[in-house]
Amino acid sequence: MNKIKVIDKEFEIFLENETINKRIRLLGIQLNVDYEGRSPLFIGILNGSFLFMADLIKEIDLSCEVAFMRLASYEGTQSTGAVKELIGLPDDIEGRDLIIVEDIVDTGLTLTHILKTLKEKNPASIKVCSLLLKPAALKHEIEELDYVGFEIPNEFVVGYGLDYNGLGRNLIDIYRATN
Secondary structure, three states, X not given: OOEEEEOOEEEEEEEOHHHHHHHHHHHHHHHHHHOOOOOOEEEEEEOOOHHHHHHHHOOOOOOOEEEEEEEEEEXXXXXXXXXXXXXXXXXXXXXXXXXXXXXXEOOOHHHHHHHHHHHOOOOOEEEEEEEEEOHXXXXXXXXXXEEEEEEOOOOOEEEOOEOEOOEOOOOOOXXXXXX
């Protein structure tokens, strides 16, 4: 399946599942080395990160915990520029090593909001692990973005947790819009 249609948009294959899984294994190895002897709290940003988070956590050999937050700033294919907090933070993050798990960082607006909120809770450290990064779309520099699966062009993508108006998250590959 090299081309698909989601609602009114056509997409072509961009990253195959096998390529995604190989990169996730490498991210897991890097995290295991960097956090050896510590017990980090992985915080997945819903809804998009759920598949990435599930596959990433399977590669982690450390003692760790998992939590989720949900924020929204998208409507259709464009960021709305406003962040709406929907589901809040874990309560017990003071003094903890936090690893924020994102599906994609594009403008950085949502992530900047998350980091500001988390820093107010006095964690020991915060790092970000994102499957995808769109450097050309970035409007906020994010020092904590230490783990990136793939840098991609500023194109709209769907699949592997990423959606178009709620659809397409279940696709095992990542597709890019052709129209």
